[in-house]
Amino acid sequence: MISRLQTSGGGRFFASSSWLLATIGVGCAWIGVLTLYWPTARTLMHAWSHSVSYQHGWAILPICLYLIWRQRHALMSVEPKPFIGGVLLMVPLTATWLLGNMANIVLVQEVSLVLMLQTLTVSLLGVAAGRILAFPLLYLLFAVPVGEDLIPVLQDYTAWFTVKALQLTGVPVYREGHYLMVPTGAWEVAKSCAGIRYILPSLALGTLFAMLTYRSWIRRSLFLLACLIVPILANGMRAYGIVMLAYLTDNALAVGVDHFIYGGVFFGVVMFVLFSIGLRWRERPVRFEAPPHPIIDDRSSASARYVRSRPGMFPVVRLVSTAVLALAVSATGPVLAKLSTGSDAGIRRVVALPPPAPDASWELLAEQEPVWEPRFAGYEQTFTWLYRNVEGEEVQLYIAWYPIQRQGAELVQSRNTMYDPARWRLSSHTRRTIVLDDGPLTVDEWLLRSTSGMRLVWSWYWIGGAVTADPYWAKWLELRNRLRSLFDEPGEAALIALSTSTSEMKPEAASERLQSFLAHVKEPLGNILAGSFGDRNLSFFRPLQKRFVAFHALRDGYGPSVDPLLSARFCDRQAGQETRSRPFRLCPSVLRSIRYWNKVDDFFACPS
Numbered sequence: 252m253i254s255r256l257q258t259s260g261g262g263r264f265f266a267s268s269s270w271l272l273a274t275i276g277v278g279c280a281w282i283g284v285l286t287l288y289w290p291t292a293r294t295l296m297h298a299w300s301h302s303v304s305y306q307h308g309w310a311i312l313p314i315c316l317y318l319i320w321r322q323r324h325a326l327m328s329v330e331p332k333p334f335i336g337g338v339l340l341m342v343p344l345t346a347t348w349l350l351g352n353m354a355n356i357v358l359v360q361e362v363s364l365v366l367m368l369q370t371l372t373v374s375l376l377g378v379a380a381g382r383i384l385a386f387p388l389l390y391l392l393f394a395v396p397v398g399e400d401l402i403p404v405l406q407d408y409t410a411w412f413t414v415k416a417l418q419l420t421g422v423p424v425y426r427e428g429h430y431l432m433v434p435t436g437a438w439e440v441a442k443s444c445a446g447i448r449y450i451l452p453s454l455a456l457g458t459l460f461a462m463l464t465y466r467s468w469i470r471r472s473l474f475l476l477a478c479l480i481v482p483i484l485a486n487g488m489r490a491y492g493i494v495m496l497a498y499l500t501d502n503a504l505a506v507g508v509d510h511f512i513y514g515g516v517f518f519g520v521v522m523f524v525l526f527s528i529g530l531r532w533r534e535r536p537v538r539f540e541a542p543p544h545p546i547i548d549d550r551s552s553a554s555a556r557y558v559r560s561r562p563g564m565f566p567v568v569r570l571v572s573t574a575v576l577a578l579a580v581s582a583t584g585p586v587l588a589k590l591s592t593g594s595d596a597g598i599r600r601v602v603a604l605p606p607p608a609p610d611a612s613w614e615l616l617a618e619q620e621p622v623w624e625p626r627f628a629g630y631e632q633t634f635t636w637l638y639r640n641v642e643g644e645e646v647q648l649y650i651a652w653y654p655i656q657r658q659g660a661e662l663v664q665s666r667n668t669m670y671d672p673a674r675w676r677l678s679s680h681t682r683r684t685i686v687l688d689d690g691p692l693t694v695d696e697w698l699l700r701s702t703s704g705m706r707l708v709w710s711w712y713w714i715g716g717a718v719t720a721d722p723y724w725a726k727w728l729e730l731r732n733r734l735r736s737l738f739d740e741p742g743e744a745a746l747i748a749l750s751t752s753t754s755e756m757k758p759e760a761a762s763e764r765l766q767s768f769l770a771h772v773k774e775p776l777g778n779i780l781a782g783s784f785g786d787r788n789l790s791f792f793r794p795l796q797k798r799f800v801a802f803h804a805l806r807d808g809y810g811p812s813v814d815p816l817l818s819a820r821f822c823d824r825q826a827g828q829e830t831r832s833r834p835f836r837l838c839p840s841v842l843r844s845i846r847y848w849n850k851v852d853d854f855f856a857c858p859s
Contacts, residue, residue: 355661
């Protein structure tokens with residue numbers, strides 16, 4: 252009689268040739284995808300290393316591996332069967348990553364990469380194994396750095412909560428934006444104090460705790476809701492406690508580095524209490540009970556479920572072909588991103604932008620040191636002009652020019668701010684619509700304060716001839732510019748800002764001054780931007796340009812003889828130059844592509 256040795260769960264798992272081969276295949280495929288998308292993976296790790304809000308990302312992958320190891324007995328009950336149909340899901344994920352790369356949206360690229368890794372795993376292991384590993388794979392999403400857009404909202408809430416708590420305890424306090432003034436000193440609710448550094452780890456740990464401790468989805472949902480609400484309330488209490496402790500000790504405690512230590516200890520205590528309460532309602536987890544290993548005489552018997560023979564050639568070929576096909580599909584993203592960038596991305600372009608001349612009511616002053624400047628990164632050039640009206644009031648015009656946007660040199664990114672925190676502090680930030688003669692214009696309004704006075708700033712984005720103050724719509728316009736770069740010259744982008752001095756006594760006077768200047772300068776400024784940026788013919792080579800010779804011929808003057816719908820858009824844009832009209836025939840596929848591009852261009856047109 253042949254008896255089988257009883258081995259541990261891990262030994263039996265890797266003793267299975269099919270699962271050993273599948274594990275190696277998944278590992279190699281992951282290495283291949285991470286190599287193809289290494290810039291995105293490096294951005295993820297950079298966020299984990301350099302931001303305290305996302306340091307928990309380093310622990311997500313080990314936790315996922317532990318969760319997978321917990322499911323090893325359940326995995327032994329199924330056979331890894333590569334699912335070639337799952338590779339089709341890689342196509343939209345790769346396209347989404349490509350669009351995120353073209354629009355320079357890091358979050359879209361990072362989420363797409365994680366989803367590609369999850370889809371790749373299910374494709375190689377099969378649908379049955381994917382169901383078993385659903386939670387470990389979905390838990391990978393906690394590795395993506397998210398929540399930056401919530402920081403201003405959390406700052407406002409924390410400042411409001413602290414002020415209300417101080418007033419209830421009888422401490423006089425004055426609030427201006429995110430700044431709080433008490434008798435013992437001034438405090439700022441900085442981005443690091445917004446609480447996102449506590450909320451994200453709380454949700455990650457809370458999700459893990461709820462899935463391992465509860466079986467009921469009602470209990471899981473309630474505990475996750477508590478993991479979201481309690482850190483927000485606790486962060487407000489933490490901020491109040493730090494200010495109150497410094498107030499009672501005359502700034503002897505809870506200042507400098509101390510308040511980070513006290514805040515971290517307080518948050519740790521709150522989380523310990525929350526998880527301790529959650530344990531009181533724990534449920535017995537459902538464990539997978541593997542059937543006992545049979546003792547058999549005939550290893551070829553069909554009942555020998557756990558006795559795995561060496562896999563045949565067909566499973567190996569199926570696994571390898573699925574992995575190769577998935578890698579081939581995922582490789583199209585970086586390749587197309589490289590082709591769409593072109594070879595002129597690193598070439599420095601310098602333009603001489605003349606100052607716009609409004610009219611006789613505004614005088615251009617000689618070059619002076621700018622009173623105010625934003626903190627933007629990656630621009631190619633900046634232009635600053637100072638104007639004075641007949642009443643002696645001054646307005647500063649600032650332009651930051653971005654000829655080609657790439658990672659680290661983006662017009663819209665979280666690191667760009669409209670003021671230097673070392674010199675200015677933000678009193679208020681709103682969005683308003685200015686009514687001009689030729690239509691409305693939406694701008695961001697910033698009220699800044701420094702030791703030298705207050706300053707009112709209006710800003711908006713100019714992207715390929717379209718203007719907007721919405722950073723999200725600006726990203727769509729950037730994507731439009733990248734799509735245009737496949738056929739035409741890339742559309743430049745710029746930040747435009749007006750600023751003037753103001754006071755608390757006459758805030759509306761500064762707004763009227765900026766509106767008056769904008770009404771006089773908008774038309775000449777638009778003409779200068781269109782002439783200097785929008786219609787310049789650059790002779791830089793683009794890899795895709797040769798593939799669209801018919802398109803460029805149509806743009807250069809053949810358009811009117813081919814399709815009247817295209818003549819207005821693709822005729823020669825040089826003023827005063829006649830458009831050629833020659834018989835020119837295009838194949839239907841090229842003509843359909845050009846018409847489709849018109850629809851795409853119209854879709855991205857900026858609303859008024």
